[in-house]
Amino acid sequence: MKFISWNVNGLRAGIKKGFVDKLYSLNPDVIGLQEIKLSEGQLELELEGYTTYYNYAERKGYSGTAIFTKVQPLAVTYGIGIPEHDNEGRVITMEFDDYYFITCYTPNSKRGLERLDYRMVWEDAFRAYVNALDAKKPVILCGDLNVAHNDIDLANPDANHKSAGFSDEERAKFTELLASGYTDTFRHLYPDTVNVYSWWSNFAKARERNVGWRIDYFVVSNRLIDAVEDSKIHMDVLGSDHCPVELLLK
Known part of the structure; x- marks a missing residue:
């Protein structure tokens, strides 16, 4: 099974930049998208071989997630079951025979860490949600989790310890998630690989x-x-400020 995750930074914009051709070139069995920036009815997209599922944010042009899958799921759920966390379309979960597949767009703590307090509440609620699923069957979690876990995971760690995505608080929450019984697959396989990134600023x-x-x-x-x-x-x-990431499962 091949899984892809991609923050497309606007699916309609991504389509204009060749998203569909890139999807078929990557040829995943399941792809989780983040930051689709869609409202219901704004896009009619038929993809041969794939069934499409969307979770829209209430706010127009903001956030949102999608999953396109060749494999029919047993069940699909949207959000994590807590209203205060489910109005931004950040989570879709699919149940398959042997595991759950989750695509997630974690809230950004924003400039000056102005949304860090909310981010900490979200982290605890989301971890509890994932753990509840994991108690039933294994979990595959993908997405823009908005955190670079360790110094090796960004180009300029020394300058970013108080930046959104690399604050001590956010990194500690990711450590806590992993300690609950999960593995960062890329870093597990490539513990010392440097200069490999999935997001770049549009500046400079x-x-x-x-x-x-x-x-x-x-x-x-x-x-x-x-x-x-x-x-x-x-x-x-290319096609977004993020690039796709992939998981191959035997």
């Missing part, structure tokens, strides 16, 4: 200079780790 030619952050993940329940064949980051695929 950051992508051309590869001044980036690794904030897009495939995280799996520990008991799935032996089934992980590879975890890839497609830095060469």
Whole structure:
């Protein structure tokens, strides 16, 4: 099984930049998208071979997630079941025979960490949600989790310890998630690989200079780790300020 995760930074914009061709080139069995920036009825997209599912934010042009799948799920749920966290379209969960698949767009703490307090509440609620699923069957979690976990995961760690996505608080919450029984698949397979990122600022030619952050993940329940064949980051695929990340499962 091939899974892809991609923050498309606006699906309609992504389609104009060749999203559909890139989807078929990557050829995932399941793809989770984040930041689709859609409201219901704004896009009619038929993809041969895929069934499409969307979770829209209440606010127009903001957030939102989607999953396109070749494999029919047993069930699909939207959000995490807590109204205060479910109005931004940030989570879709699919149940398959042997695991749950979750796509997630974690809230950004914003400039000056103005939304950090909410982010901390979200983290605890989301971790509890994932753990409740994991108690039933293993979990595959993908998405823009809006955190670079360690110094190796961004180009300029020393300058960003108080920046959104690399604050001590956000990193500690990701550590707490992993400690609950999960593995960051890319870093598990490539513990010392440097200069591999999934997001670049649009300023100062950051992508051309590869001044980036690794904030897009495939995280799996520990008991799935032996089934992980590879975890890839497609830095060469353009069309968003993020690039796609991939999980190959035996």
